[in-house]
Amino acid sequence: MTETERPMRADARRNRERIMAAAGELFARQGREAQMEDIAARAGLGMGTLYRHFPNKQALLIAMVGERFRGMADLARAAERIADPGDAFEAMLRGYLETADGDAAFQLALMGSDDLEWERIRQQKADFSAAVTRVIDRAVASGQVRADLTLADFTVVASGVISTMYFKPGGNCDWRRHLQLVLDGIRR
Amino acid sequence: MTETERPMRADARRNRERIMAAAGELFARQGREAQMEDIAARAGLGMGTLYRHFPNKQALLIAMVGERFRGMADLARAAERIADPGDAFEAMLRGYLETADGDAAFQLALMGSDDLEWERIRQQKADFSAAVTRVIDRAVASGQVRADLTLADFTVVASGVISTMYFKPGGNCDWRRHLQLVLDGIRR
DNA sequence: GCGGAAGCGGAATTACGCTTCCTGTTGGTG
């Protein structure tokens, strides 16, 4: 019963790409503060076009978040190819954080927000979770991380470190240091 | 040259108290999203009165944050009276988080934000830092926490756990668990 | 090549909060 999508007109598809690209840059830099008008301008399109493709800001945001989840799943799958299970785990965590450093949309994906319509990206989230869980389980089985480590722990810890990236006063806040403290509580 | 404050009229002082109380509740519940109109209403006052006491929202917010810093300094001083240095440290951290759980203004204080005029509460921040540092130094000296632990680490870690409190997707996020992971990386 | 559906642009509209302004009130001092 899923409505059969008829093919988009060529220019429409091209414009949709442009919007995603522009939104990707602006949401990365400014998070959800990024403005629709700026996104349209950067895509070289008018507001009307933007709203034809995405009914509202929310929808655009959730599309971006979905894309980020896909990226995160890729990172996890790449980690699976690392021989040492403990290293794989650490590489995955480091990889996420390195990516999140300078991409506020990524932060949104991992830290989330009530008002995002998560239903729309259930699949991407599930793929992400599955890939990450495989890496964690292997590390646990090898005894290289604490035995009670779960996917939820991973997500929570990652979002904790991400919060450090966006933490301002004093300026003396180094997320790599935070990561180290956290890793020392996780790896054996 | 500090302008000598002449005493406020009695009704003015009373109203200022009311505003602080109302703002305390609303900022606690809603963070900086809390609206000036709601604050005035809850204080049982008009907008004009609110703005007579605080020239803008920023000023009210910074006043609240200053108050929170005072509260945090008190917590640290209370911890100093605990005999065991390691327990004192843990109690302080737990105390902060327990308080921050359900008080978004507290979060603002610890996690901060660029656009807050920190100058205005330099003193409160300094008192807070001094008290926390004493507790940390004692714990370090006793060898009960990692030797390289600093005030910055403390703040960063606390704000990381606080981020978990406001972390949404899945709903399966327990900040006490996060705290445990972090403590395991800190205590010896 | 034509017709018209799909797509585009961007000015106007809407919504929502902060802030200001002006009128009426009151505490407290001479």
Added chain:
DNA sequence: CACCAACAGGAAGCGTAATTCCGCTTCCGC
């Protein structure tokens, strides 16, 4: 107790950013 600066109230003003609307343009099947 009379006066008046300080104070209170809340409606109107503003700025900002999302969203809508509608006349114009472009693709694409015939």
